[in-house]
Amino acid sequence: MNRHVMAGETLFKYCATILLGLLFPFGLFAQQGEKPSAATDNELEDMIYTQVDRKAIFPGGRSGWEAFFAKNHRYPQVAKQSGLQTAVIARFVVRKDGSVSDPEIICSSHPLFTDEVLRLLKVMPKWKPAIKDGKPCDSYYKLPFIFELKETPVDWAIKRWGRR
Numbered sequence: 001m002n003r004h005v006m007a008g009e010t011l012f013k014y015c016a017t018i019l020l021g022l023l024f025p026f027g028l029f030a031q032q033g034e035k036p037s038a039a040t041d042n043e044l045e046d047m048i049y050t051q052v053d054r055k056a057i058f059p060g061g062r063s064g065w066e067a068f069f070a071k072n073h074r075y076p077q078v079a080k081q082s083g084l085q086t087a088v089i090a091r092f093v094v095r096k097d098g099s100v101s102d103p104e105i106i107c108s109s110h111p112l113f114t115d116e117v118l119r120l121l122k123v124m125p126k127w128k129p130a131i132k133d134g135k136p137c138d139s140y141y142k143l144p145f146i147f148e149l150k151e152t153p154v155d156w157a158i159k160r161w162g163r164r
Contacts, residue, residue: 048093048138052130056094056141059125065143072120075147076112084110088117088145096136098126106142117145 058065079086086109093102103121108114130139 052132052139054131056130057128085148088113091142094127095138100124
């Protein structure tokens with residue numbers, strides 16, 4: 001087996017372990033934390049919260065996210081040909097207006113997947129922003145992007161018995 005594929009599988013297992021340990025029931029999760037207690041009104045206006053009353057929501061919730069990803073992601077061709085699968089975990093800010101900014105990749109096994117996740121974050125629709133003290137606020141969000149190759153029965157049969 002190609003050592004790059006083996007390294008990718010190892011990183012995939014590592015990322016998947018991290019991912020499973022962090023996921024909430026909906027497969028999407030927000031980071032938790034506290035704001036500084038001595039912040040002024042202007043500082044509060046510019047804060048990016050980690051502790052919110054209601055976390056940001058992708059339009060349509062989990063099913064909306066799954067539909068967006070299925071329709072818009074492009075599996076890197078080189079990765080597809082090599083059989084690479086991975087989970088990429090991204091952290092970003094959902095702004096008060098629902099836009100996504102400041103993307104950061106936390107875990108990725110290959111630069112091609114990293115590039116694809118960054119591209120998806122740029123074309124993502126506006127979210128419903130997080131709520132803090134009854135007002136929309138900027139907040140951090142972590143999101144897994146799962147890249148899996150799914151074989152059809154025909155693909156499996158061709159691999160097993162070859163083309164006839």
